[in-house]
Amino acid sequence: DAGITQSPRHKVTETGTPVTLRCHQTENHRYMYWYRQDPGHGLRLIHYSYGVKDTDKGEVSDGYSVSRSKTEDFLLTLESATSSQTSVYFCAISAFSNTEAFFGQGTRLTVV
């Protein structure tokens, strides 16, 4: 199994609070992605990174920010959580943008 770990696995937070999700990899892959998964939408790309300090927006980036200061870590921050951000969040890594993506176990986030 690819070495990719998400933390926390579950979180409940209140509306308006900041939340940070962490993705850690041990594979030295260049690409890292954050997706959210909601019924009927498959996986939607929030932000992605193609190298240290190189990040870009995905399909649903509003309300989210990311940082990648090291190859192995990719952080997703919800600056002020809203109920619409209740979702399951997946981190993925890949060597190239068109090669196999390996996924973490997911983080279930509930905003109340």
Place this chain on the structure above:
Amino acid sequence: TQLLEQSPQFLSIQEGENLTVYCNSSSVFSSLQWYRQEPGEGPVLLVTVVTGGEVKKLKRLTFQFGDARKDSSLHITAAQPGDTGLYLCAGDNTDKLIFGTGTRLQVFP
């Protein structure tokens, strides 16, 4: 609107039936991937198709990439309960990996 649309969204069939899942886009992709996801887990790669018109077989699963590289299909022959899961297509779009809307398959014994 998502870049990759899958149909049908849900599929519920009996063991032994055949089925086809479609993945369509107005954009051209250099390659398309198909993943399967089981409850509580992340998606896992099934296959990558690269050449327009390419057909790949993985046991009872047949994957086809459209000639124009805008669409793909997944055909399952004689479905089994173990095929149950969420099937996702994915394509490389300007240096990022985009996923489709997903097809949830339930195969009953």
